[in-house]
Amino acid sequence: MTENLPPYQMPGPQGKVQGVAAEKVNKLLSDLNITADIQVMPWARAYKIAVNEPGTLIFSIVRTPAREGLFHWLGVLMSTKTYLISLRKRKDIKVEGLVDLLNYRVGVKRDDVVFQYLQSKGMLDTIVVLPETFVTVKMLLKGRADIIAASPIHLDYMCEKIGCNRSDFRFLFELDELSNDFYLAANRQTSADIILLLQQKLAEQN
Incomplete structure (x- = not known):
């Protein structure tokens, strides 16, 4: 799940999702031979789905204390300031x-x-x-x-x-109290093996 937030992620030609953050996610999934359907939608809907549906990933999401226990935090895609x-x-x-x-x-x-x-x-x-x-x-x-x-x-x-x-x-x-990092995160019910695999591969890319 993601939102239209250029230049980080945005709809591209032929149903592809492009942008500087999306490119990292696409490479991560490709390197692991994982086929995923990346859907672009309003943030509130994407966020709700990622919280509630097992096996769902979401990006680019800021890590905050209020969100900490809602997701598995896989790694940083980009850093920014707000x-x-x-x-x-x-x-x-x-x-x-x-x-x-x-x-x-x-x-x-x-x-x-x-x-x-x-x-x-x-x-x-x-x-x-x-x-x-x-x-x-x-x-x-x-x-x-x-x-x-x-x-x-x-x-x-x-x-x-x-x-x-x-x-x-x-x-x-x-707003320096907010995290300056954009993360890739996963639903809490995602398999522990998949979480570890994604975290390790993303760390290698970074």
């Missing part, structure tokens, strides 16, 4: 800590790591819940959200598609 971002022209927005978010509308993707993090901090009243990350950028550009969360590499990719520039945005605050 920032809170506003439009550069919005000089009125000032964020020095999470409490300042209560003054603004924060656009986040349903059930992603930022949503869960802000929820754990009691920030639900300020959250504008959206279906996927491209929509968060569009809502920010239209002024329907004041702040969103994104990594620099992801923002650059989205701007390439939407027609904006990184210079249009201001990086307000790094």
